[in-house]
Amino acid sequence: MVLSMNRWEGKVAVVTGASSGIGAAVCRQLVEHGLKVVGLARRKDRIEELSEKLIGKKGKLHALKADVTNEQELIEAFRWITQNLGPIHILINNAGLTQPTNLTDGDAEMWKRIFDVNVIGLCVATREAVKDMRKNKVDGHIVHINSIAGHKVPDIPSFNVYPASKFAVTALAETLRLELNNIKSRIKITSVSPGATETEFVNNVNPSDDQIVKAFESILKAEDVADAIVYALSTPPHVQVQELTLKPINEPF
Numbered sequence: 001m002v003l004s005m006n007r008w009e010g011k012v013a014v015v016t017g018a019s020s021g022i023g024a025a026v027c028r029q030l031v032e033h034g035l036k037v038v039g040l041a042r043r044k045d046r047i048e049e050l051s052e053k054l055i056g057k058k059g060k061l062h063a064l065k066a067d068v069t070n071e072q073e074l075i076e077a078f079r080w081i082t083q084n085l086g087p088i089h090i091l092i093n094n095a096g097l098t099q100p101t102n103l104t105d106g107d108a109e110m111w112k113r114i115f116d117v118n119v120i121g122l123c124v125a126t127r128e129a130v131k132d133m134r135k136n137k138v139d140g141h142i143v144h145i146n147s148i149a150g151h152k153v154p155d156i157p158s159f160n161v162y163p164a165s166k167f168a169v170t171a172l173a174e175t176l177r178l179e180l181n182n183i184k185s186r187i188k189i190t191s192v193s194p195g196a197t198e199t200e201f202v203n204n205v206n207p208s209d210d211q212i213v214k215a216f217e218s219i220l221k222a223e224d225v226a227d228a229i230v231y232a233l234s235t236p237p238h239v240q241v242q243e244l245t246l247k248p249i250n251e252p253f
């Protein structure tokens with residue numbers, strides 16, 4: 001199998017949650033591979049800072065402010081992208097979080113926030129990207145940033161509804177694959193499932209949870225996950241990486 005990013009050069013990629021961690025690392029790599037990358041997040045200033053640092057690379061990073069829980073904002077962001085930069089070829093559904101609560105006496109607003117970002121936001125962004133790809137007859141690629149918690153519930157008590165939201169992402173990746181098959185589309189869908197990764201994600205976990213502290217002792221770098229995403233994107237058009245799981249060596253789960 002010949003791996004190459006050449007066919008994406010000059011094309012438009014959208015990365016949600018581009019203001020930090022894995023999203024920022026993916027933006028950097030896609031710009032280095034010559035893509036026109038649009039980073040979406042609420043903290044647009046952070047994406048602008050990254051964009052400045054990437055001046056002189058093959059591609060370019062554009063910063064757009066969008067809250068993925070706001071459907072209208074997402075629709076407008078996608079409209080701006082297609083009108084100003086061209087047809088969308090790649091979507092990296094990366095925006096995601098957990099919240100410091102639990103199930104037994106938890107906060108329902110926090111549960112809802114997790115589902116709104118990790119599940120509904122991902123579905124709206126996917127719908128908008130697929131609509132544009134089909135309209136322009138683009139055999140594009142959608143990547144869902146899932147988690148090892150989307151396949152097996154880790155023994156982290158304060159993870160509350162987070163694993164359930166990522167199990168939903170596993171199901172959504174497969175449901176999308178089947179839906180695309182049914183309409184004879186050649187758009188690819190890949191789920192990338194990292195274990196503990198060194199990002200700002202830990203700011204939203206319960207610091208008194210010993211299991212979390214233990215889980216984050218062996219850790220991936222955001223760049224490792226970005227490398228995995230680039231690998232999936234580099235495969236030839238007939239090869240679909242369906243699921244890619246990465247664990248740091250000695251992860252306790």
Ligand SMILES: NC(=O)c1ccc[n+]([C@@H]2O[C@H](COP(=O)([O-])OP(=O)(O)OC[C@H]3O[C@@H](n4cnc5c(N)ncnc54)[C@H](OP(=O)(O)O)[C@@H]3O)[C@@H](O)[C@H]2O)c1
Pocket residue numbers: 016017018019020021022023040041042043044066067068069094095096097098117145146147148193194195196197198199200201202
């Ligand atoms: N770190 C890990 O251990 C780990 C492991 C497995 C999977 N993951 C997954 O990896 C993905 C990226 O997380 P990360 O580890 O890179 O964490 P991070 O550094 O905290 O980044 C999360 C990103 O999501 C964005 N985001 C959150 N809420 C948003 C909203 N309402 N609208 C738009 N963007 C929003 C944030 O941007 P703004 O706050 O600026 O909006 C930020 O850019 C998530 O899906 C996460 O579940 C992480």
